[in-house]
Amino acid sequence: MTKVHHLNCGSLCPFGRLWLNGEGHWSERGHLCCHCLLIETDHGLVLVDTGLGRDDLRQPYTRLGFLSYWALAPENRPELTAIAQIEALGFSAKDVRHILLTHLDLDHAGGLADFPDAEVHIHRSEWKAAMQPSLHDRGRYRAPQWSHRPRWSLHETGGDQWRGLQSIQAIPGTDDQILLIPLHGHTQGHCGIAVNTDSGWLLHAGDAYFHREEMQFPAHCPVGLNVLQRLMQTDAQARLHNQALLRYLNAQHDDVHLFCAHDPIELQQSQQRAAR
Numbered sequence: 001m002t003k004v005h006h007l008n009c010g011s012l013c014p015f016g017r018l019w020l021n022g023e024g025h026w027s028e029r030g031h032l033c034c035h036c037l038l039i040e041t042d043h044g045l046v047l048v049d050t051g052l053g054r055d056d057l058r059q060p061y062t063r064l065g066f067l068s069y070w071a072l073a074p075e076n077r078p079e080l081t082a083i084a085q086i087e088a089l090g091f092s093a094k095d096v097r098h099i100l101l102t103h104l105d106l107d108h109a110g111g112l113a114d115f116p117d118a119e120v121h122i123h124r125s126e127w128k129a130a131m132q133p134s135l136h137d138r139g140r141y142r143a144p145q146w147s148h149r150p151r152w153s154l155h156e157t158g159g160d161q162w163r164g165l166q167s168i169q170a171i172p173g174t175d176d177q178i179l180l181i182p183l184h185g186h187t188q189g190h191c192g193i194a195v196n197t198d199s200g201w202l203l204h205a206g207d208a209y210f211h212r213e214e215m216q217f218p219a220h221c222p223v224g225l226n227v228l229q230r231l232m233q234t235d236a237q238a239r240l241h242n243q244a245l246l247r248y249l250n251a252q253h254d255d256v257h258l259f260c261a262h263d264p265i266e267l268q269q270s271q272q273r274a275a276r
């Protein structure tokens with residue numbers, strides 16, 4: 001049913017390559033990607049996460065906030081936005097019918113305004129947290145990114161299971177198997193997104209983990225990414241519990257290809273896999 005493109009919709013270059021990427025020197029800039037999915041289905045395009053949008057690059061201080069812009073140091077490359085890549089594939093913004101978001105952090109929701117007609121699917125608790133942010137969350141959620149009033153579709157955890165995890169059918173009324181997988185902890189309503197493709201399942205884990213070696217036994221994470229995850233988390237226990245579940249899923253289910261949002265090596269591997 002589905003053709004899936006693995007897109008990089010943002011290039012983040014904070015200082016501290018050694019601490020972020022586990023290689024190079026600490027004084028060099030690191031590189032984190034914004035791994036998004038574009039899914040071609042029988043009923044239009046589905047986008048999983050949006051990365052940074054056109055307006056984020058045009059007005060970074062207003063849209064991202066001074067501190068986040070300085071800390072994340074995104075490259076100003078409009079050709080990386082989801083809308084630019086979708087147009088380069090011969091589609092238009094209107095072809096994107098549904099957007100599924102792992103969460104509403106500014107590096108995941110920035111492209112929403114480039115697709116004003118799309119229905120935006122998200123866990124209800126994430127939406128609530130973003131609309132009335134706590135003191136801890138005030139910097140990460142950026143109201144200008146949804147000031148165009150998206151058509152929200154809010155989902156709640158039911159009793160369905162997928163590979164031992166909770167799951168929610170994101171787009172009811174279609175044959176597509178695209179599931180929200182609640183993986184709370186990084187944010188209040190953070191979810192992974194599972195997609196059934198012709199060659200097995202994909203699980204986009206969003207920011208449930210940040211580095212590929214966190215999914216191995218023994219788990220390892222470069223020190224800077226580890227600190228970043230701790231600073232950003234809203235529930236440490238839930239985040240670590242979900243990481244453990246994902247680690248076991250990764251080891252036990254060969255038919256599931258797991259990746260997170262910001263690891264450039266995982267992005268490269270996913271693109272190579274899709275091209276085979």
Ligand SMILES: [Zn+2]
Binds near residue numbers: 107108207262
């Ligand atoms: Zn992120």
